[in-house]
Amino acid sequence: MRKIERSRMMPIALYRYNLALPLAPFQWNMSQNHDFIQSAQRTISLERDSVDALLPRIGADFTLACELLLNCKGRVVVVGMGKSGHIGRKIAATLASTGTPSFFVHPAEASHGDMGMITKDDLVLALSNSGSTAEIVTLLPLIKRLGITLVSMTGNPESPLAKAAAVNLDASVEHEACSLNLAPTSSTTVSLVLGDALAIALLEARGFTAEDFAFSHPGGALGRRLLLKVENVMHVGEELPQVSPGTSLSGALLEMTRKGLGMTIILGDDGRLAGVFTDGDLRRTLDKGLDVRQVTIDQVMTVHGKTVRPDMLAAEALKIMDDHKINVLVVVDGNDRPVGVLHVHDLTRAGVI
Known part of the structure; x- marks a missing residue:
């Protein structure tokens, strides 16, 4: 093997023999008119x-x-x-x-x-x-x-x-x-x-099933949509805004403000859901020119309203919201007693949307 002179820019490992020199790049013979399509x-x-x-x-x-x-x-x-x-x-x-x-x-x-x-x-x-x-x-x-x-x-x-x-x-x-x-x-x-x-x-x-598939993909958006249930993201306990029939509208508004969910549950004497009142209901009440200090909540509430069960998939609850163009749902048990509230923001934070 023939020794060659070392260039100033040549690494020591490459300078001793011809075999250590890098090979010249392969020259492709490509037609200028090659039809890629x-x-x-x-x-x-x-x-x-x-x-x-x-x-x-x-x-x-x-x-x-x-x-x-x-x-x-x-x-x-x-x-x-x-x-x-x-x-x-x-x-x-x-x-x-x-x-x-x-x-x-x-x-x-x-x-x-x-x-x-x-x-x-x-x-x-x-x-x-x-x-x-x-x-x-x-x-x-x-x-x-x-x-x-x-x-x-x-x-x-x-x-x-x-x-x-x-x-x-x-x-x-x-x-x-x-x-x-x-x-x-x-x-x-x-x-x-x-x-x-x-x-x-x-x-x-x-x-x-789709649920079986979700168990293999729990970390993705699909898993969240197929596994997350309403009970996993709903508001419960002291977070629930609730008033009784006969409460003044102004009193109901104070409860809505305290709980910060943009709604309140109206709870009947038997503990069952009587109705709901939301920010949307308030706008409609004001459009009618009603006095919020004189009107009682049962006069302006939405009777009963849309509900979901705790064991329902969060994605199913989202569809109900989309179908009825509402942002909040009351969660009830088998006896129609409120046990939680689900807001569309909860579904957004959970990654369901």
Whole structure:
């Protein structure tokens, strides 16, 4: 190797030999007239055609795979290398969030200790377009020895992985969207769609509900809308503004001011809800020219008013507010006795809106 002179700007580690010099950047030979739109449309068409070709292959094998996953007593362990691994991670996440306990294990790491994460009660879902990925094939004898159910998703039904599986899902494609037919494109799209089909089929078979889904997503807006109940955000106890029938309107206004909710409950002698009076009712009263010092609250209140129950979803209460164009609801128990007040601002602070 030929020594070269060190430049003032050259790092010490690079100056000794030619091999230490950085390589010149690759020069792309790109046409000035390349049609990006045509390229994108071709890619989308090829991937769409590959997905369409998947439809007639959804049959007895797919049903068997669903039954195996549905009857799995442990978790569904998804494995895959390279791009299949990326798709596998997405499939595992989708399964886990739709009622099928699942996680992803990198097959290379499985050969170096992570195989201990898999139990006899689990099911392995292995993804490999070729069906002969070395890191996965290496695991097959151990999977068989442990008696673990294996479901494969490959592009080659004659491959070692497909033949070792209890059932193989055919994810083959005629042509990758890559013009060189090399980069995993159509094949990964088909695998992803097939994984989604599995997850949704299992979701429907389990009778998985929107509330079940929310329990898997408690931190997001969806979880708040599907899990938060009126009793979690309503005002209770001393915070409740309330007056009796016969109270002067001016006295009711003082109670509204003290409690700061822009309304007051009118409580009947039997402890049940008689009516409500809000800021909107006050405006309507003033428009009629009534004297607030002479009028009693039961003369101007809204009789009973709209109510909700404590165990109702906060999102349902919000819909009632939207439908009736009101900002506050009285929360009542099974005997129509007020136990709380819910204001639209409470729903805003809780992130329901």
